Amino acid sequence: MLSPGVQLGNRYRLDERIASGGMGDVWRGTDQVLGRTVAVKSLLPALLDEPGFAERFRGEARTMATINHPGVVDVYDFGNDQHIAFLVMEYVEGDPLSATLSRVGRLTPARTMALVAQAADALHAAHVKGIVHRDVKPGNLLVRPNGTLVLTDFGIARSDLVGQLTAAGSVLGTASYISPEQATGQVATPASDVYALGVVAYQCLAGRRPFEGDNPLDIAMRHVRETPRPLPSDIPPQVRALVERALAKDPKERWPSAAALAGAARQLKTALSRQARAGGQAAPISAAPASPAPGRAQVPQPPRPVAAPHSPAPAHPQAVGHRPPPAHPQARPPAAPHRPTTVAPAAAGYPRGAATVPPGYAPQPGPSRPVPRRSRSGMVFLAIMLGALVLICSGVISYQLRDNIGAGTPDGVSVPTVTSDALRPDGRDDLVDTAYRRLDQPRMGGDVTTTSEGRQTR
Template identity: 35%
Template sequence: MKPGYVLSGRYKVVETLGEGGMANVYLAYDLILKRNVAVKLMRLDLRDNEAAIRRFRREAISLTELVHPNIVSIYDIDEDNGTQFLVMEYVEGMDLKSYIAQNYPLSYEQVVNIMDQVLSAVEEAHAHDIIHRDLKPQNILINADGQVKITDFGIALATSEYSLTQTNTLMGSVHYLSPEQARGSVVTKQSDIYSLGIILFELLTSRVPYQGETAVSIALKHFQNDMPSVRSFDSQIPQALENVVLKATAKNLTERYQNASEMKDDIETALSYTRSNEGKWEPASIIEDETKVLEPLSAQQVKKNIGLGDKKDGSEKDGKPKKKWSKKKKWLIWSLIAAAIFVLIIFITALAMSPKDVTVPDLQGMNETEAKTALESQQLSIGNIIRRDSTKYDKGQVISSSPTVGSSVRQDSKVDLIISKGPEKNVFGNYKGQSYAKVKSKLENKGVTVVKETKSSNSVAKGEIISQNISSKKKVVWDQTTVRFVVSSGAKKVILRDLTGYTEKSVEDYAEELGLALNIENDSSGSSSTGLVVSQEPAANTRVEAGDTLNVVLGSTSESSSSDESQQSSSSSSSESSSTNTFSVRVNIPYQASSSSTQSSTGSSESSSTMNTIQIYLQDDNHSYSDIYQQFTISSDTSVTLPFTLSGSDTGKYKIVRDGQVIAEKTDVTS
């Protein structure tokens, strides 16, 4: 991965921090949270290995529950172009291997402090039933302040079946391998404790106890050779501290620390004065009876054992003559002896070959093939298989077994398995046209994450769902699903223009553009220019939406075929013009910004910007001052045109009310 590459559009690669058997680690910069992070990216050659991916993700998810000051935190789990990666806390410092190389010899107090932090982290992980499986100084980070953080918890499980082909990786891990791991036995929490004992050995001596040219030769030494004495490297090391190494690395699990808490309590007192004269810890002696080789019995000895030997023919101990055995009787006795020996041999052979008791291994999380291999290693086989839904285990993974893990059963027994079908999937459904509020509540109760996007619509009612980004027939896992709904905010509102002077065609085009219902009337007074708009309802600057009705009045004049009628009409028009006056007044309404406190659904107080509500009162020949002429809202300074029709010397008046307060009023409006 080259520096500068951005993973998932968020994590920009800065440099390579290290390479491993299963994944490579990079320093990256989080472009959203503006911080350095460590990114562990699965190797490209494992990208298509489903088992590796499944384990990588499963183990990583299980680590998110580990929150401890001495454990590297997991921030994110994602993939980029099909390659899995983890985003982790970035620790500025070095791994413990480098720290030992640069700072050896360490004071015993430093050694105890480092081990105390490591054990505290392991104790927390074991409390969550998470076994590290690959504890070594390379997986322990230490910063400039001496704080220790363990990384790669659990990921070693995913690595184990692949690292055998990665020589460098195995050579790095085999030095800390427990005897049971080397033998291929079941890994337990005590396997981590053995590795901790080797790490303590290295902290005290700057070297590992077993060396070899190959990984196999080193692995053999873990369960064949005695642990070297750290005091042979440094005689000043307290015996109590060496005893912690010896007990942590005991070959016999019953003699090893049973848990991390025991080892932590022991090492915390190793430097105390009360333990200064402590003797060397020795494992319990194993008494082995000497094997005695029995010499074969002679015929005379056999006879003697059954009361026939060392006797002379025809005589008794008391000197009296004894009756001799016939050949037929002797043959019968030897036949019985041979038969008894044969039966005894068969009995011993049958006893040796009879099935032994074995322990059911832990099969949880394995696929069917892996479970079969694990059972066959114990001379067991798979019995009945039941498949069930599971949110914890991926499809094909073992949920549990019957008998359960750790149960003692006879060899050749069958073990029933419950295997995951994966999370339960349900048809998502079609929610178009339904109330967003009700659908949101319904889906969130099932665990769905609901995202809302609003959009104006002339055909879908406000608050109803216009569309969804998930097909209605798609099967989904509720708590793993995020849906985005486009919700109607209602018809789009626009501010009506001042249409005074528009032609009839222009008004028709404008109404069609906004989706308004148009109602046209002609001015019967004949006082205006022919065919042009002289008034409108609603007034200019009123907010309207599709479907509203727009009323306009077009000006017109009357005509006569005779000169007298024309003169009469002209006289009448002149008379009407002098008695009726139609005009308009333009008024500016200033917007006043304000803030109102509203109570949210969660009970918290929120502040939101409000619009001004405007009410206009108008009085002329056509309008009453007691009625609202027009009402609308504004969010900025707005101008309106008020139409007046006045007879003779009458005067008109108007009043502007903003949010309940009169801001403008004129009582002597004339042309």
């Protein structure tokens, strides 16, 4: 019985059991010669008693070592020690897809297509070398933290070199992912791996396997006779068609190769990712929609004249009870053609947004704009200055009048006397059409009067 600390081939130390399967256990070990971490798969002792099994397994290991693909686990060594056959492989940091599905249940169509494309590429690399995996399932698909996938566990793979060592009529593989031809004892082909990968894709999308049963034989017969339950309704039709074609009962109706399946899955993944990015962003509101919403103000397009910024935009002719939106207080004049013009929505039921004038748009002549008013602060400052000037002028005039009046008599009272050579009929003492008049005032200290002439005032 193997346990941590056991050494195989005097080189590989077993550190921790990381997986168990129908053919043996997988250990995380240490290559003590090269000082690196490896994965060691130990085979069950009972398998070595089967005639030809050890020879077939050794041939499979040699053939898999020739595959050079980033999606296929590297095979380093094969050995037999203490009646235990073991296979030394690359240790992959990551979780099996089965653990991810147990944790989250379902994957998105885009994520599923990405994993299917990588797994199909890895299978195609093996098929080119004449190897059929025959046990494609989520437990044998390791996903690294960066999202890349590695196909592992070619323990029961069949190659053309050692295919004759497979017992006639034997059934190998996991019943839930076995192809109909394998379930009936026929020889597995690359199309069998395509079917198994289709079952994996079905489980990723639906969160369940296409067939369940009480025992492996019952499940295997369901793959032969029954049609899988439809995928959930939220799966895109193109993805549904890809999986259904991979699950065809007749191998000739499936994808012609794993490479063809990989190409189709990759195209769908790209399309789904682009659609998700477009759906996650708010769609811009066009300046001239093909079917404008009723009651919504629209920006006129050339050659129509552009309305003045401070005038309300015309409502849709079919609007009922439409009220023109008020002009934006900070709307910019249309002289700048590359600045967006914001149009306020006319009704509360429509999404908010801004209609932008396309680049190169040349505004047409329209009604002249009113002269912009001065700012409130400027007008207040001007009013204060005018008021101060009036107060200063009135003070100066009042001061001069008081000074002149106070100098007329000793007691501060002066009585002006107006004389003229001749009086006019209306009582005025100035001559007709003259611009001057005479004014006689008594002087202090006597009866002498002083006559002065000045400009006529009214």
